[in-house]
Amino acid sequence: MLNILIADDENKVCQLIKSLVDWEALDMRVIATAENGIEALEKIRELTPDIAITDIRMPGYDGLELVRLAKETNPRTEFIIISGYRHFEYAQSAIRYGVNSYLLKPIKKDELTDTLTRLGEKLRERTRQLSYEEKVLRTLKSDEETLRQTFLSDLVYRRDKTLKTASLDRINEDFHYGLRPGNFCFGILKLDGHVFDDMENLRFMADKVRGVMDRLLPECTFDYELLVAGSFFYFLLNFEESMRSQVRRQMKALFDEVRIQGGILKDFAATLSLGTVCGGLDGLDSSLKNARLLIEERLVAGTGKLLEGELPQKGSFADSALFAEFNSRMSQALESLDVLSVREALQQLKSQMLASPGITGHELLQMTKEVCNLYLFFMKNYRIRIEDDFLENYNLGADNCASAQELFDYLIRKIAASYDMAARLKRQDENRPVRVAKQYISEHYATALTLEEVSAVAGLSPAYLATVFKKDTGMTFLEYVSKVRMDMAKQLLKETSCTVADICEKVGYSDVRYFTKTFTKYSGLKPNEYRKLYS
Incomplete structure (x- = not known):
C-alpha cells in the first residue's frame, strides 16, 4: 500500500x-x-x-x-x-x-x-511490487499499445495503403483495436509557442492530453487512439452515428481542458480541428486531409479555436502573375549577392500575400515552402553552397508558426541567414584567385612579373584576373606590383645599408633612373632623402 x-x-x-x-x-x-x-x-x-x-x-x-x-x-x-x-x-x-x-x-x-x-x-x-501476473499483463499492454500506435502512425503518414481497404476484423486482430462499423474521423490538436522548444513542456502537455482523453472519450466512442508527433496530436475516433454530437461535445470539452492546463505555460496556444466524418476506413484519408487543412487555417483564423467544416477550394497562388513577378525579382536579388535586396523581395511578397483577400492558411504555408524551393533551385543552379538540411529545418519550423505574420517573419529570417552565409562564402571563393595572385606577387616581386604568368598561377584568364583584381584592390595589376615593390624598397632603405642600385635590383628593377623616378612619385621623396629622414 x-x-x-x-x-x-x-x-x-x-x-x-x-x-x-x-x-x-x-x-x-x-x-x-x-x-x-x-x-x-x-x-x-x-x-x-x-x-x-x-x-x-x-x-x-x-x-x-x-x-x-x-x-x-x-x-x-x-x-x-x-x-x-x-x-x-x-x-x-x-x-x-x-x-x-x-x-x-x-x-x-x-x-x-x-x-x-x-x-x-x-x-x-x-519498487518492483508487481506480481508476476501483473508484469506479464503490463508487458502485453505495452505490446498492444505499440501495435495500436503503429497502425495509427501508418494511417497518418500513409505508409501502408492497404490499411484503408482492410476489414475491421483484420485491423482489430492485428493491431488490438476494438473498431466497429459506424463513423470514423480524424482530429488534430496543435500546440504552438516557443515554450515547446523545451521537450519537458511538450511531454508535460502530452501527459495531460492523454489523461483528459481517457476520461472523456470512452463513453461516447467504440474506440479511440492518440498519436503524438512533436506538437501535433492526432486523434482517431470511431463512434456510432447517434453519438456524433456527443463526440463533438467531448472533444470540445477536451480542448477546453487542454487550454486551461496549458494556461500555466508562457506563450501557450492551442488549436483543435475535427476532420470530416466518414463511414469507413477508406474515408479516413479525406478526413485527415480536411483536419490538416483546418489546422493550417489557424494561420489566418487565429489560434485558440475549434475548427471544423469544409474549406473552399482555391487556385494556386504559385501560378499567379503576382508570384511570377516575385520569381523574377527574387532571382535578380539572389544574383546580386546582396542580402538586403533579398530581404526587400521577401518583404514585398509578404505584404502582397497578407493583403490577398480570401487567402487560406494552406496557401500561405505552401507558398512559403514554394519560395524555399525557388531559393534552393537558384542556389544550386548558380553552384552556391547552402546547408544540406535547409528545407527540412524550414518545414519543421514553419509547421510550428501560429500566425501568417510569424510564418513570413520566420521565412525571411531563415532565408536571409542562409543566404548571408552563402554569399560570404561565395565572395570568398571568388576572391580566392586574387588572394593567390597577391601571395605569388609578394613572393616573386623581385622577378620580371607579367599578368600572364600570375594569371596562370591563379587559374584564370589574364583578362578576367585583371578585372577581378581591379575590383578587389582598386588598382590595376601593374599598379599593385609597383606598390609591393615600393613598400619593400622603403623597408630596405630604412633597415639596411644597401646602395640604391642594390635595392633597385632587389625589388625587381633593372634601371636605377626609372626606379628612382617611380619611388619619388610613390613616396614624395628620392630614395636617399627617404633614407636620411627615416633610417
Whole structure:
C-alpha cells in the first residue's frame, strides 16, 4: 500500500482531498496532513511518503520550495502540485524539479483519481511490487499499445495503403483495436509557442492530453487512439452515428481542458480541428486531409479555436502573375549577392500575400515552402553552397508558426541567414584567385612579373584576373606590383645599408633612373632623402 501526505494551509482543503478519493480502491492511504510548508517538510523527512499532494502557495515553504528541499533528502517521493495560479514561472519550476502532475483548482475528482492511479503504477513498477501476473499483463499492454500506435502512425503518414481497404476484423486482430462499423474521423490538436522548444513542456502537455482523453472519450466512442508527433496530436475516433454530437461535445470539452492546463505555460496556444466524418476506413484519408487543412487555417483564423467544416477550394497562388513577378525579382536579388535586396523581395511578397483577400492558411504555408524551393533551385543552379538540411529545418519550423505574420517573419529570417552565409562564402571563393595572385606577387616581386604568368598561377584568364583584381584592390595589376615593390624598397632603405642600385635590383628593377623616378612619385621623396629622414 502506498502512503500519501496532503499539505495545504486550509484544513478544509486537506479534508476535501481526503474525501474525494477512494483510497482503498487505489491501494493507498493518507498517513498525514500538514498546514504549512515547514510542517510538511518535517513529516516528509520523518514519514517518507510515496506521494505528497501540496498546494503551490503555503506559509513557511511554498509548494515549489517544499518539492526542492524534500527531493534533496527523499528523491523517491512523487509530488502532485495543486494551484489556483496559472503562472509560467510556477509551472516551469515544477517541471524542472521533475513534477509532471500539476492540477489546477477547483480540483476534479476524476482528474485527481486518474493522476494518483498513474503515479501509483509508476511507483509500484519502480519498487518492483508487481506480481508476476501483473508484469506479464503490463508487458502485453505495452505490446498492444505499440501495435495500436503503429497502425495509427501508418494511417497518418500513409505508409501502408492497404490499411484503408482492410476489414475491421483484420485491423482489430492485428493491431488490438476494438473498431466497429459506424463513423470514423480524424482530429488534430496543435500546440504552438516557443515554450515547446523545451521537450519537458511538450511531454508535460502530452501527459495531460492523454489523461483528459481517457476520461472523456470512452463513453461516447467504440474506440479511440492518440498519436503524438512533436506538437501535433492526432486523434482517431470511431463512434456510432447517434453519438456524433456527443463526440463533438467531448472533444470540445477536451480542448477546453487542454487550454486551461496549458494556461500555466508562457506563450501557450492551442488549436483543435475535427476532420470530416466518414463511414469507413477508406474515408479516413479525406478526413485527415480536411483536419490538416483546418489546422493550417489557424494561420489566418487565429489560434485558440475549434475548427471544423469544409474549406473552399482555391487556385494556386504559385501560378499567379503576382508570384511570377516575385520569381523574377527574387532571382535578380539572389544574383546580386546582396542580402538586403533579398530581404526587400521577401518583404514585398509578404505584404502582397497578407493583403490577398480570401487567402487560406494552406496557401500561405505552401507558398512559403514554394519560395524555399525557388531559393534552393537558384542556389544550386548558380553552384552556391547552402546547408544540406535547409528545407527540412524550414518545414519543421514553419509547421510550428501560429500566425501568417510569424510564418513570413520566420521565412525571411531563415532565408536571409542562409543566404548571408552563402554569399560570404561565395565572395570568398571568388576572391580566392586574387588572394593567390597577391601571395605569388609578394613572393616573386623581385622577378620580371607579367599578368600572364600570375594569371596562370591563379587559374584564370589574364583578362578576367585583371578585372577581378581591379575590383578587389582598386588598382590595376601593374599598379599593385609597383606598390609591393615600393613598400619593400622603403623597408630596405630604412633597415639596411644597401646602395640604391642594390635595392633597385632587389625589388625587381633593372634601371636605377626609372626606379628612382617611380619611388619619388610613390613616396614624395628620392630614395636617399627617404633614407636620411627615416633610417
